[in-house]
Amino acid sequence: MFVRITTDPAPRPHSLNDLGMTSDSNPMVSLNEFTYKKGNEIYGEKEPAEYIYQVKSGAVRSYKLLSDGRRQIGAFHLAGDIFGLENGSSHRFTAEAVVDTTVRLIKRQSLETVAESDAVVARNLLRMTTTNLQHAEDHMLLLGRKTSLERVAAFLIEMDKRLTAAGVLALPMSRRDIADYLGLTLETVSRAISRLHELGILGFVGNTQRQIVLLDRQQLANLDLQN
Amino acid sequence: MFVRITTDPAPRPHSLNDLGMTSDSNPMVSLNEFTYKKGNEIYGEKEPAEYIYQVKSGAVRSYKLLSDGRRQIGAFHLAGDIFGLENGSSHRFTAEAVVDTTVRLIKRQSLETVAESDAVVARNLLRMTTTNLQHAEDHMLLLGRKTSLERVAAFLIEMDKRLTAAGVLALPMSRRDIADYLGLTLETVSRAISRLHELGILGFVGNTQRQIVLLDRQQLANLDLQN
DNA sequence: CGTACGATTGAAGTGTGTCAACATTTGTGG
DNA sequence: CCACAAATGTTGACACACTTCAATCGTACG
Numbered sequence: 001m002f003v004r005i006t007t008d009p010a011p012r013p014h015s016l017n018d019l020g021m022t023s024d025s026n027p028m029v030s031l032n033e034f035t036y037k038k039g040n041e042i043y044g045e046k047e048p049a050e051y052i053y054q055v056k057s058g059a060v061r062s063y064k065l066l067s068d069g070r071r072q073i074g075a076f077h078l079a080g081d082i083f084g085l086e087n088g089s090s091h092r093f094t095a096e097a098v099v100d101t102t103v104r105l106i107k108r109q110s111l112e113t114v115a116e117s118d119a120v121v122a123r124n125l126l127r128m129t130t131t132n133l134q135h136a137e138d139h140m141l142l143l144g145r146k147t148s149l150e151r152v153a154a155f156l157i158e159m160d161k162r163l164t165a166a167g168v169l170a171l172p173m174s175r176r177d178i179a180d181y182l183g184l185t186l187e188t189v190s191r192a193i194s195r196l197h198e199l200g201i202l203g204f205v206g207n208t209q210r211q212i213v214l215l216d217r218q219q220l221a222n223l224d225l226q227n
Numbered sequence: 228m229f230v231r232i233t234t235d236p237a238p239r240p241h242s243l244n245d246l247g248m249t250s251d252s253n254p255m256v257s258l259n260e261f262t263y264k265k266g267n268e269i270y271g272e273k274e275p276a277e278y279i280y281q282v283k284s285g286a287v288r289s290y291k292l293l294s295d296g297r298r299q300i301g302a303f304h305l306a307g308d309i310f311g312l313e314n315g316s317s318h319r320f321t322a323e324a325v326v327d328t329t330v331r332l333i334k335r336q337s338l339e340t341v342a343e344s345d346a347v348v349a350r351n352l353l354r355m356t357t358t359n360l361q362h363a364e365d366h367m368l369l370l371g372r373k374t375s376l377e378r379v380a381a382f383l384i385e386m387d388k389r390l391t392a393a394g395v396l397a398l399p400m401s402r403r404d405i406a407d408y409l410g411l412t413l414e415t416v417s418r419a420i421s422r423l424h425e426l427g428i429l430g431f432v433g434n435t436q437r438q439i440v441l442l443d444r445q446q447l448a449n450l451d452l453q454n
Numbered sequence: 455c456g457t458a459c460g461a462t463t464g465a466a467g468t469g470t471g472t473c474a475a476c477a478t479t480t481g482t483g484g
Numbered sequence: 485c486c487a488c489a490a491a492t493g494t495t496g497a498c499a500c501a502c503t504t505c506a507a508t509c510g511t512a513c514g
Contacts, residue, residue: 064364064365064368066368066372066373066452066453067452067453068452070372070373070452071372072367072368072371072372074364074367074368086357087353087354087357087358087361088357092361092364093364115350116346116350117346119343119344119346119349122346122349122350122353123342123343123349125353126314126349126352126353126356127314129353129356129357129360130313130314130315130356131314132360133356133359133360133363134314134319136360136363136364136367137291137301137319137320137363138291139367140299140301140363140366140367140370141291141293141299141301143367143370143371143410144299144370144407144409144410145293145297145298145299145410146293146297180371182371183370183371183372225293225294225295225297226293226294
């Protein structure tokens with residue numbers, strides 16, 4: 001089911017324009033596109049970072065693995081987000097398509113070359129890195145100190161802000177993905193969502209539970225303690 | 228109060244030289260010093276960020292609080308470290324002196340002014356922010372997915388790398404600080420250290436347990452799974 | 455339409471938290 | 485420098501939030 005957003009002049013967070021680069025203004029910078037099937041790897045941890053990416057459509061998870069398979073997802077990247085922006089020459093996460101996903105690519109080196117001479121690009125690069133840092137800092141608080149209900153509430157609020165269309169949260173990622181993002185098990189995530197449903201804080205579209213309706217954002221925000 | 232930096236050729240991690248700024252090369256940038264007593268606040272979360280800081284001696288903790296008092300320490304800043312480098316105009320952590328601590332101050336605005344025209348300063352600013360981001364990313368994995376023993380092992384390895392003098396770890400921070408850094412309780416930290424002692428992985432100087440000797444770094448590294 | 459995958463729910467287990475007692479160290483004032 | 489008080493650290497017993505294991509259900513998609 002498609003929801004058509006007619007005109008979208010709204011400035012998205014982390015658009016390529018934020019870098020001060022478009023194919024128009026910088027014909028040197030190539031903006032290629034590529035599509036990944038659900039579950040496919042976009043790049044692996046410790047691989048050399050040749051490109052940075054912007055999600056055109058779909059969703060991406062960035063994660064680290066421990067040697068025994070435990071996984072921590074550091075971030076989900078949704079439409080408009082830029083990811084793969086590492087410093088140093090290699091990626092610090094593995095990135096995979098959560099669903100079929102189309103991304104734009106920018107050669108990392110060309111970006112750095114531009115940044116060297118263009119203060120605007122350099123500053124925006126810094127601002128984006130800082131935004132990522134800020135997200136990581138907030139997530140440390142969540143992972144270190146919040147209860148399962150607070151984590152799930154925070155997650156729903158975050159997703160609500162980022163991908164709500166028509167008041168419905170159509171989460172592209174599985175319970176396992178959510179769990180690995182929140183430092184929980186998928187069962188605990190499921191139980192927390194059930195509990196929020198019982199509490200009347202959220203509802204579902206139809207009988208499926210993939211599409212969530214937030215009925216009481218205020219109560220949800222109260223569950224996730226202010227930091 | 229002005230402090231003249233005489234000669235400091237030693238390349239510290241994150242020294243002010245890394246910013247490409249010394250009082251010699253940039254007489255515009257003032258390098259003041261200030262000393263904080265143990266436990267005193269250096270700046271508070273959401274306060275306007277006027278300065279950035281470099282630890283001259285001592286140690287600093289940066290943390291966030293939930294409204295009910297739960298605390299997550301995001302980082303410890305030791306001699307040589309630069310902290311308080313936020314983007315946006317306000318601090319995202321509260322910073323406190325763990326012990327009596329002397330810091331150097333740099334006016335944030337003057338730094339940004341220099342960065343605007345000096346690509347070297349700008350790049351180093353980005354590099355330092357990226358280093359912070361990298362630490363936060365690794366810490367998310369620890370907080371989300373590691374056991375208490377793995378966390379404490381990782382902590383000891385980190386501190387060993389950063390402040391070992393003469394093979395002895397003299398931790399400046401309390402068990403509570405360590406716990407709030409690792410997302411545990413102080414009792415769990417204490418038990419983990421006792422366990423590492425029983426396992427022969429670490430010992431103590433004298434009868435006190437404030438000074439820790441790492442007897443088997445290899446075994447300690449094995450406990451903290453590679454990521 | 456059936457098979458497979460993901461989600462939910464229940465029951466039982468466990469790692470870490472909580473509460474409490476005691477030990478040790480640090481700080482303070484005489 | 486000692487004596488005491490206060491703060492910090494250790495250890496034990498018990499509690500509980502979350503995990504683990506397992507069964508069932510629902511939905512998607514060949």
